[in-house]
Amino acid sequence: MNRRNWIFRISGLLAAGALPLGGQAAGGKFPLSKPPQEWRKLLPADAFHVLFEDGTERAGSSPLDAEKRAGTFVCAACFQPLFASEQKYDSGTGWPSFWQPLAGAIATSTDFKLIYPRTEYHCTRCGGHQGHVFNDGPQPTGKRYCNNGVALRFVVRGEKLPELRT
Numbered sequence: 001m002n003r004r005n006w007i008f009r010i011s012g013l014l015a016a017g018a019l020p021l022g023g024q025a026a027g028g029k030f031p032l033s034k035p036p037q038e039w040r041k042l043l044p045a046d047a048f049h050v051l052f053e054d055g056t057e058r059a060g061s062s063p064l065d066a067e068k069r070a071g072t073f074v075c076a077a078c079f080q081p082l083f084a085s086e087q088k089y090d091s092g093t094g095w096p097s098f099w100q101p102l103a104g105a106i107a108t109s110t111d112f113k114l115i116y117p118r119t120e121y122h123c124t125r126c127g128g129h130q131g132h133v134f135n136d137g138p139q140p141t142g143k144r145y146c147n148n149g150v151a152l153r154f155v156v157r158g159e160k161l162p163e164l165r166t
Contacts, residue, residue, distance in 0.1 A: 030127040032078050032165065042165070043077060047150040051077050051128035054113070054120070055148075059094030062149020067096070070157040076150065078126035079162040082106060083145070083152075091137070091144055096152065098145040099137045106145075108133065121145065125164070 040048050049055035064073070073083040073096070082105045083098045091097035104124060111120045111132075119133045130151045137144035155161050 030123075030125060032126045034126075039077060044150070047076050050148045050151045051075075051126075051130075054111070054129045056131075057095075057148045057150050061094075062096060064096045064149040064152055064154055065090075065094060067154055069154075071159075072155050072157070072161060073098075073147075073152045074155060074161065075123040075126060075128055075130070076153045077128040078123060078165045079153070080105060080123055080125040080164060081161065082123065082130065083147075085157070089138055091146065093144075093146060095131065096147045096149050097137070098147065099139075099141050099143055101145060106130065 036048075036052060039052050043051065046055075046057065050057060067085075067088070070085050072081050072085070073088070074081050081102055083101055087098045087100045089097055089099060101121075106121045107124045108119050108121045110117045112118075120129065121131060121133050122129050128151060129148075131145060131147040134144045134146060135142055153162070
């Protein structure tokens with residue numbers, strides 16, 4: 001099959017809905033579900049774009065990439081805890097990276113936005129897109145959860161975690 005035919009077939013599958021795109025792969029059924037206009041009122045525009053339109057922030061733009069204090073990284077939309085600082089490492093990519101999420105905090109789906117499949121992950125509570133997971137991280141998992149900084153909020157250890165949004 002030549003490249004043109006391959007692209008044509010993939011495009012047809014996407015148009016027919018046979019291949020998922022972005023957050024739609026997760027099915028949209030989450031414990032916290034709000035219409036987009038409500039999320040827009042609660043979030044800065046860049047966070048809304050990443051979390052609910054599957055956007056990506058520019059590499060190197062997030063101060064959370066350099067965050068080294070002990071604490072918890074929570075979803076910027078619903079405030080569910082997603083990662084502990086002990087699982088964060090410097091991947092050199094320009095995005096906050098983690099080798100493991102907190103138990104039950106994230107779910108994955110496959111996206112084809114770049115034509116080839118990637119594993120996207122999102123918050124299990126609100127469905128907010130966080131980033132992509134790759135198999136080039138450190139041990140013990142070998143995973144790199146590459147997160148958009150605007151999709152996270154950092155809470156320093158000792159400070160009270162924010163109440164979960166309802």
